[in-house]
Amino acid sequence: MERNIDAPSLDPSYFGSNSWPILRKRVGSSQKVHRFVRLNCLMARSARVDKAGTDWAALLMGLGVGLTIALQLTTMRSADFRDLYQWIDTFARTCALLGTYFSLVGVLFVARIPWVERGVGHDRLVTWHRKLAPYSLFLIGFHVILVLIGYAGEEHIALYKESWKLLTQYPWMWGAFLGFYLMVQAGFTSYKKARAKLSYETWWLIHTFTYIAIAASMMHQIQNGPMFLNHPLNQAYWIALYAFVAFSIVIWRVGVPVWKSLRHDLKVDRVVVEGPGVISVIIRGRSLLKLGAEGGQFFNWRFAQRGHFLLQHPYSLSAAPTSKYLRITVKDLGDHSRDLIHLKPGVRVFMEGPYGAFTKNRATRKHVLLVGGGVGITPVRAIAEEFGDTVNIDLIYRASNMDELVLKKELDYLAEKSGGALKVHYLVGSRNQHPMNAKSILKIAPYFADSDVYVCGPEGMVEAVRKAAREVGVPKNRFHDEAFAFHSS
Numbered sequence: 423m424e425r426n427i428d429a430p431s432l433d434p435s436y437f438g439s440n441s442w443p444i445l446r447k448r449v450g451s452s453q454k455v456h457r458f459v460r461l462n463c464l465m466a467r468s469a470r471v472d473k474a475g476t477d478w479a480a481l482l483m484g485l486g487v488g489l490t491i492a493l494q495l496t497t498m499r500s501a502d503f504r505d506l507y508q509w510i511d512t513f514a515r516t517c518a519l520l521g522t523y524f525s526l527v528g529v530l531f532v533a534r535i536p537w538v539e540r541g542v543g544h545d546r547l548v549t550w551h552r553k554l555a556p557y558s559l560f561l562i563g564f565h566v567i568l569v570l571i572g573y574a575g576e577e578h579i580a581l582y583k584e585s586w587k588l589l590t591q592y593p594w595m596w597g598a599f600l601g602f603y604l605m606v607q608a609g610f611t612s613y614k615k616a617r618a619k620l621s622y623e624t625w626w627l628i629h630t631f632t633y634i635a636i637a638a639s640m641m642h643q644i645q646n647g648p649m650f651l652n653h654p655l656n657q658a659y660w661i662a663l664y665a666f667v668a669f670s671i672v673i674w675r676v677g678v679p680v681w682k683s684l685r686h687d688l689k690v691d692r693v694v695v696e697g698p699g700v701i702s703v704i705i706r707g708r709s710l711l712k713l714g715a716e717g718g719q720f721f722n723w724r725f726a727q728r729g730h731f732l733l734q735h736p737y738s739l740s741a742a743p744t745s746k747y748l749r750i751t752v753k754d755l756g757d758h759s760r761d762l763i764h765l766k767p768g769v770r771v772f773m774e775g776p777y778g779a780f781t782k783n784r785a786t787r788k789h790v791l792l793v794g795g796g797v798g799i800t801p802v803r804a805i806a807e808e809f810g811d812t813v814n815i816d817l818i819y820r821a822s823n824m825d826e827l828v829l830k831k832e833l834d835y836l837a838e839k840s841g842g843a844l845k846v847h848y849l850v851g852s853r854n855q856h857p858m859n860a861k862s863i864l865k866i867a868p869y870f871a872d873s874d875v876y877v878c879g880p881e882g883m884v885e886a887v888r889k890a891a892r893e894v895g896v897p898k899n900r901f902h903d904e905a906f907a908f909h910s911s
Contacts, residue, residue, distance in 0.1 A: 479542050483527055490523045491516070493656045507575040514568035521561030522643065525605070525636060526667050528554045533670040534678075534774065544777045552612065559609040562639075566602060598642035601635035608632045623733050633671070640664050679722075679774040686710060688771035690725065691747065693763055697828035699754035700797060701763050702740060705771050706747055713776060716783070717742040717804025718876075718904070721775035723750070729761055734774065738878075738904070740800035740829070742807040751829070753797035780876065780904040782808045787900065789869040792817040793858070793887050795879025796826055801904055802878050803829050807836055811843035816867035820849045820856065820883060858886040860893040871895050878904040 494516055502512045530538075531551040539547065574584035589595050610616055611628050643650055643660065650657055691706040715721070720738040724731060740751035754760045782805055790813050794802035799819055806817055817837075821827050827848060837844045847866050849856040856862065864870050871894040877887045884903050891901050 479538065486523060486527065487520070489659070490519055493653075493659055494519055497653045497656055507572045510568050510572035510575070514565045514572060517561045517568065518565035518643075521558045521565060522636075522639060523663075524554050524558035524561065525632075525639075526663055528558060529632070529636065529667055530670060533667070534674040534777075535670055536674070539777075543779055545779045555609060555612060559605055562602060562605065593645040594638070594642040595646070597638035598646075601638035601642070604628075604631045604635035608635070622735060626733060626735075636664075636667075675774065680772060682713070683770075683772040686713065688748075688773060690765050690767055690769040690771060692767055693765050695763070696751060698825050700751065700828045702749055702751045703762055703765060704747055704749050707771075709745060710743055710748060711745050713743070715739060715743045715748070715776040716781045717806075717808040718780040718782070718801040719776040719778040720801070721748075721750075721773040721777070724772040724774075725762075725765055726770035726772065727765060730765070734772075735759075736777075738778070738780075738801040739776075739804050741804050741832075751797065751800040778904070780878070780902055781805065784902055785809075785813065785874040787872060787874045788813050789867075789873040790815045791863070791867045791870060791873045791875045793820070793875070793877040793879070793883070794818070795820040795877075795883040796822075797828070798877075798879030798883075798904070799829055799833075800878075802876060803833060803836075805876060806833070806844055809844075811840045813843065814869070815840075815844045816869075816873075817844060817846045818849060818863070818866060819846065820858070820879065822850070822852070824850055826850075853882075858883055858890060860890040863887070863890050864894065874900045874902065876902045876904075 498512065502508055528551050531547045531554070570581050570584055570588075573588065574581050577584065579587075589599060608629050608631070611620060611625055617625060640660075650660065686707040686709060688705055688707040691704045694702040694704065696702050717739055720736050722734040722736050724734040737750040737752055739748060741749040752759045752762055780801055790809060792802045792806055792815060794800075794817070802817065802819075806815060809815055817833065819827060819830070819833065827850070830848070833846045837846045860870070867873065870891075873896070875887065875891050875896055877884050888901060888903065
């Protein structure tokens with residue numbers, strides 16, 4: 423085990439510090455202007471593509487809803503509306519189909535399909551996934567309740583008797599019940615208050631069971647759905663939809679990540695103790711720049727060592743990537759993060775990514791404000807390195823005490839090499855001593871209102887900076903945040 427004591431003498435091959443002299447040699451004063459203009463042009467083009475991708479994704483999802491309802495209408499008969507209970511049954515089946523469609527689309531949102539990620543954006547897809555999931559759960563829940571009411575009413579028996587009859591006499595009904603239970607668990611643990619009480623490991627495992635829930639629901643649909651059994655077109659539509667989702671998950675969330683990890687030969691190089699409860703894992707490989715990763719982005723990591731392989735975890739890069747090395751810096755926030763200190767050199771590493779839009783390419787101003795709190799400094803430090811001396815940067819590092827300034831020496835090194843482009847401000851103490859309001863930030867960063875603002879740290883700090891940015895007139899498109907939350911599903 424190694425302790426990172428002499429951070430100013432960073433090994434360039436590990437931390438990318440050699441990028442500074444290269445940048446300073448290649449980029450003169452006139453070239454800096456050209457480079458910044460080019461960056462703005464690229465950002466404008468990226469924004470257009472992003473909007474177009476979003477529009478196409480929304481259109482396709484809407485067409486899918488329309489097609490689902492249209493195919494359902496073709497299966498209906500006059501007998502489906504002969505009395506109140508038949509109306510209830512028909513509506514229940516429609517709820518089930520729409521709920522199932524939303525659940526499948528929700529899975530597709532996080533299937534990491536490359537052209538979808540590039541067109542819409544990973545962060546937006548995850549947001550859509552989280553917003554769509556409750557509708558899926560509510561619709562399927564309505565289906566369960568209404569089916570019980572409709573069937574019990576038709577047979578004139580009590581609800582509990584109808585429940586037992588459905589479970590014991592209909593094929594795959596126990597599987598459907600299990601699937602619904604797993605979806606309820608995933609939905610419950612997605613709420614903010616519930617998620618805050620769970621470890622990431624528990625949350626991730628519960629969400630992984632959603633795949634089992636969807637598979638079980640498919641078998642229930644095939645075996646029992648009146649709108650499915652004798653309608654070849656409807657049947658083909660749903661089989662194709664299920665198959666495409668399964669193919670996307672297997673290829674893009676399993677196959678491609680494994681292939682990329684093996685191709686780049688990712689292995690643990692060493693573990694460095696940065697400070698109390700904070701370590702860095704340095705990962706070596708080959709041709710790592712071809713991953714297209716940027717400082718500020720994150721990967722889902724899986725380490726082929728006992729106790730680490732079954733679960734993957736999202737950790738941000740804490741240094742700009744090089745052709746041979748990647749680095750993550752992790753705080754002890756749970757069993758997995760605590761055990762990373764025991765990783766052995768040479769352990770095979772599997773990753774999925776890169777993900778996230780917390781990157782320098784979102785910047786549109788020549789002034790940038792970077793704010794990091796606690797270990798939230800890790801992606802902020804990486805972004806600062808990526809910017810180099812192409813923009814003027816004020817970096818605020820908030821910490822309760824000096825021990826929490828785990829990357830201080832590296833930041834000082836980067837500031838020194840930037841030629842004055844990067845200014846680092848350390849705010850050590852309580853929130854009362856250093857309130858992150860507009861007044862206090864303006865004292866540190868006079869160009870606050872005309873800056874791109876990047877902030878990563880505890881939720882309270884992020885919200886305080888967001889409020890301050892709003893007060894001074896920073897628009898939403900220039901405020902970029904990465905809060906401490908579960909990155910993905």
